[in-house]
Amino acid sequence: MRFFTAGESHGPELTAIIDGLPAGIPLSTGDINHELKRRQGGYGRGGRMLIETDTVEITSGVRHGKTLGSPVTLVVKNDDFKNWETVMGIEPVDDRAKKIRRLAKPRPGHADLVGGIKYEHDDLRNVLERSSARETTMRVAIGAICKKMLKELSIDVAGHVLEIGGVRGEIPQSMTVSEIREKAENSAVRCVDPLIEEAMKEKIDATKKEGNTIGGVVEVVVGGVPVGLGSYTQWDQKLDGKIAQAVVSINAFKGVEFGVGFEAARLYGSEVMDEIVWSKETGYTRTSNNLGGFEGGMTNGMPVVVRGVMKPIPTLYKPLQSVNIDTKEPYKASVERSDSSAVPAACVVAEAMVTIEIAKAMLDKFESDSFERMKRDVERYRQDTLNF
Numbered sequence: 001m002r003f004f005t006a007g008e009s010h011g012p013e014l015t016a017i018i019d020g021l022p023a024g025i026p027l028s029t030g031d032i033n034h035e036l037k038r039r040q041g042g043y044g045r046g047g048r049m050l051i052e053t054d055t056v057e058i059t060s061g062v063r064h065g066k067t068l069g070s071p072v073t074l075v076v077k078n079d080d081f082k083n084w085e086t087v088m089g090i091e092p093v094d095d096r097a098k099k100i101r102r103l104a105k106p107r108p109g110h111a112d113l114v115g116g117i118k119y120e121h122d123d124l125r126n127v128l129e130r131s132s133a134r135e136t137t138m139r140v141a142i143g144a145i146c147k148k149m150l151k152e153l154s155i156d157v158a159g160h161v162l163e164i165g166g167v168r169g170e171i172p173q174s175m176t177v178s179e180i181r182e183k184a185e186n187s188a189v190r191c192v193d194p195l196i197e198e199a200m201k202e203k204i205d206a207t208k209k210e211g212n213t214i215g216g217v218v219e220v221v222v223g224g225v226p227v228g229l230g231s232y233t234q235w236d237q238k239l240d241g242k243i244a245q246a247v248v249s250i251n252a253f254k255g256v257e258f259g260v261g262f263e264a265a266r267l268y269g270s271e272v273m274d275e276i277v278w279s280k281e282t283g284y285t286r287t288s289n290n291l292g293g294f295e296g297g298m299t300n301g302m303p304v305v306v307r308g309v310m311k312p313i314p315t316l317y318k319p320l321q322s323v324n325i326d327t328k329e330p331y332k333a334s335v336e337r338s339d340s341s342a343v344p345a346a347c348v349v350a351e352a353m354v355t356i357e358i359a360k361a362m363l364d365k366f367e368s369d370s371f372e373r374m375k376r377d378v379e380r381y382r383q384d385t386l387n388f
């Protein structure tokens with residue numbers, strides 16, 4: 001399975017094409033819209049989310065509620081486009097019109113300056129429009145299809161916010177995927193602990209008041225993953241490596257961890273390795289999950305536990321020092337309408353990216369033309385590995 005996304009943040013619409021989905025996955029627009037709504041919410045979002053009501057149109061690859069095996073095309077309209085039609089028009093315009101909403105004072109930490117240098121853009125808005133996290137709408141839409149597919153294969157995904165600006169709430173390894181989902185879903189910041197949630201909200205409020213922004217850590221947990229997705233036999237087949245790339249590709253994500261992650265540097269081997277036990281009912285399993293479900297780049301049958309760190313949002317209402325690209329004079333960076341913290345929204349994006357990578361690995365390993373045949377294939381494999 002592969003996919004592309006296209007579209008500018010304030011252009012008419014966003015598009016995605018997904019190729020390589022099996023025929024016969026049950027799918028409705030409601031499945032996708034549910035995930036799109038989750039991504040739009042979350043404490044700390046700015047004014048743009050009050051304008052948009054993201055809803056998908058499926059324009060190919062689905063008929064009578066099931067995928068056809070042909071490419072699936074998704075479209076989400078930007079409701080804000082009506083306010084940007086002059087700025088974002090396709091046809092050539094005169095010099096006066098070119099200056100409207102032109103961006104000449106790049107924001108440190110955003111893609112503005114480097115993108116401008118690289119593509120030789122005179123107006124840094126040409127960079128902003130595509131580097132904006134508006135694009136993650138389509139990743140979440142694609143993730144929704146993958147989530148639907150995985151659910152049918154008894155693979156369950158949940159995400160939650162672990163930390164916002166130093167306010168952190170650990171969760172026990174014993175918490176199940178459905179418990180995490182239920183608790184996170186009831187929280188404005190997607191935190192499973194109501195006490196920590198309040199502290200996180202206070203942190204976001206205080207930061208916003210200062211004209212500042214804040215980052216955090218999100219965690220994605222996937223249960224029911226069969227043993228042996230990915231492979232140790234070639235560097236680029238390691239599934240933890242592919243997931244790492246997918247997570248760090250999310251706008252503003254700077255790092256990724258599996259299981260105990262960076263904490264492993266401070267622990268003894270005896271505290272990190274997950275001991276192996278066996279029973280007739282469960283086959284091989286582990287007494288802990290410190291390695292986050294991966295050994296040798298392969299899933300080991302324990303839940304996949306992935307964390308991603310998001311930096312604070314680059315656009316500050318108290319802007320930082322920058323340079324005007326016309327005059328080269330020092331200036332304060334441009335202030336664009338912005339979120340103050342998008343960690344809860346980014347958590348939904350991280351869920352989508354991890355889901356997509358697991359779905360891809362399933363499609364690589366099992367029958368992938370017919371979904372009904374795929375289900376039988378996965379079931380056979382599960383039985384087979386249980387008897388190893």
Ligand SMILES: Cc1cc2nc3c(=O)[nH]c(=O)nc-3n(C[C@H](O)[C@H](O)[C@H](O)COP(=O)(O)O)c2cc1C
Nearest residue numbers: 110111131133251252313314315338339342345346
């Ligand atoms: C859900 C989400 C919302 C975001 N909202 C904003 C925003 O309102 N303003 C902003 O400057 N950056 C925002 N960002 C981050 C920028 O898109 C990101 O920092 C920028 O594209 C540069 O990429 P990099 O940080 O990965 O280097 C958001 C990121 C995500 C995931």
Ligand SMILES: C=C(O[C@@H]1CC(C(=O)O)=C[C@@H](OP(=O)(O)O)[C@H]1O)C(=O)O
Nearest residue numbers: 046048049131132133134336337338339
């Ligand atoms: C539009 C979304 O996020 C946007 C991501 C973003 C950025 O610079 O990344 C900047 C803001 O957009 P605007 O400039 O229109 O206010 C965010 O709202 C979205 O998540 O759908």
